[in-house]
Amino acid sequence: MEYRLDLFAVFMFLGIVQAVFLCVFFFSKENRKSDANVFHGLMLLSMALCLVEIFLMYTGYIVKCLYLVDFSEPFPFAIGPCFYLLVLSLIHGKVEKKHYWHLAFVLVYTACIVPFLIQPEVVKYNSWIESYQPGLPLKEYTYDRGDGRIFWITDHHTLLTLTSLALYLVLSLIEIIKAFKYRKESFLRPANPVLRKLQRGVLEVISVIVLILVIKMYNVNDTGDHWLAAYLAVTIYLTSFSVIGQSGFFRQPSLAEPQKYKGSSVTPELHRSLLQKLTEVMEQEKPFLSAGFSLPDLSTRLGTTVHTLSQVINEGLGKNFFEMTASYRVDEAKKLLKERRNIKVEEIADQVGYSSKSSFNNAFKKITGMTPSEFRASDVFPADGAD
Structure with missing residues (x-):
């Protein structure tokens, strides 16, 4: 056949x-x-x-x-x-x-x-x-x-x-x-x-x-x-x-572009506007609490491109996206560790957007110098019932 x-x-x-x-x-x-x-x-x-x-x-x-x-x-x-x-x-x-x-x-x-x-x-x-x-x-x-x-x-x-x-x-x-x-x-x-x-x-x-x-x-x-x-x-x-x-791959810079954002079309006015809007969204809407929070997701919320938002975060905050996200999550976790001391660390990790306790511990220790459990047991804030 x-x-x-x-x-x-x-x-x-x-x-x-x-x-x-x-x-x-x-x-x-x-x-x-x-x-x-x-x-x-x-x-x-x-x-x-x-x-x-x-x-x-x-x-x-x-x-x-x-x-x-x-x-x-x-x-x-x-x-x-x-x-x-x-x-x-x-x-x-x-x-x-x-x-x-x-x-x-x-x-x-x-x-x-x-x-x-x-x-x-x-x-x-x-x-x-x-x-x-x-x-x-x-x-x-x-x-x-x-x-x-x-x-x-x-x-x-x-x-x-x-x-x-x-x-x-x-x-x-x-x-x-x-x-x-x-x-x-x-x-x-x-x-x-x-x-x-x-x-x-x-x-x-x-x-x-x-x-x-x-x-x-x-x-x-x-x-x-x-x-x-x-x-x-x-x-x-x-x-x-x-x-x-x-x-x-398609966004790699060439050797002729030594500066990370050389030739960027982001004006100072747009930079300030996006940075202000970014701060408002992160502090008021707190999208970082989602485990699936990502740079494309945030750029969509702000009505801009991933590349532009990445530039604003790097130049405006002196951090990359992941460092910024970790900072907001750890700040939120510190509040929960203070206000809700009866909740387990694993639950707090999930509430602030971390899918695993180990990732949460690593990020928390990198920023604060101690683990969440050590932070909770320290004198950084007064014990329950204290003024």
């Missing part, structure tokens, strides 16, 4: 390359310190493995490696849990190890499909023909003990995939709705960049579920998976654009 290389095949192949490329960055030594990056990378890797098999099946190159037929069936069950764990990590900063059991079904399904994976190549060939080339004849083979699919769950892969995606979409929505209510933001128009990312993720998962339903309605024998693969590739491309858009 002839191999099929068309637009869908090229689109899928490039999606695989992009996903692998992204995984290298998500799993790099520095980036994997963040739980969100790890689970995002695992989700992309699961998509890539699904794309690899669909690409081989669709193009016909699977005949060169029949042992890979249906090898990726367990990985769709990792997409939903990884998305849910990604949501938890974006909201809470860290994911407790007890939540890792959500990935257990991937191992269960893998164990159940092993009997099929060890079948002779003729069984794999016939399975591929039935799904992707139903018009071609099957090879003769005596199925004395079936085709190796001896467990019920392996015969209902699509139903279970949809169930998994729907279940984890619901669990994710519950967490996201709580986060939106806590931040008092609209789901349709979130201002916080983390909430915007969560909103896009929900819409992507919903669209995948709808697409799978539509494909299976019109393609009972699984032909049509290339449409799903193309959509997964688009999702991967969008992730690439998002990563590139947040990169500082």
Whole structure:
């Protein structure tokens, strides 16, 4: 038979390359310190493995490696849990190890499909023909003990995939709705960049579920998976654009620009105006109390660009954005440590925008010279009940 290389095949192949490329960055030594990056990378890797098999099946190159037929069936069950764990990590900063059991079904399904994976190549060939080339004849083979699919769950892969995606979409929505209510933001128009990312993720998962339903309605024998693969590739491309858009690569100064803001269009009047507005927003609205507080988020609030705001902060305050944020958070924490001495340090860390106690302690000690606990126990302020 002839191999099929068309637009869908090229689109899928490039999606695989992009996903692998992204995984290298998500799993790099520095980036994997963040739980969100790890689970995002695992989700992309699961998509890539699904794309690899669909690409081989669709193009016909699977005949060169029949042992890979249906090898990726367990990985769709990792997409939903990884998305849910990604949501938890974006909201809470860290994911407790007890939540890792959500990935257990991937191992269960893998164990159940092993009997099929060890079948002779003729069984794999016939399975591929039935799904992707139903018009071609099957090879003769005596199925004395079936085709190796001896467990019920392996015969209902699509139903279970949809169930998994729907279940984890619901669990994710519950967490996201709580986060939106806590931040008092609209789901349709979130201002916080983390909430915007969560909103896009929900819409992507919903669209995948709808697409799978539509494909299976019109393609009972699984032909049509290339449409799903193309959509997964688009999702991967969008992730690439998002990563590139947040990169500082295109904003690097040249050797001909020794001054950090040489050639800046920020006038003295604009500088003073933005600095005043920045101070008012930080002191009155206190956006830094949000764990997802970021420079792009603040620039949006002030109606300016990230580059301009960064210049104003650096030149006007003598600090960078992160130093400024830490300063405001620590000042707020000092008030809470004084006024609400019955509250644990961990709770205060969360209230002032830190997702982990260690980050809070490090920032607090860097600015004050002591940890929050030491500050609370010191004579910096009078004990409760004193004048």
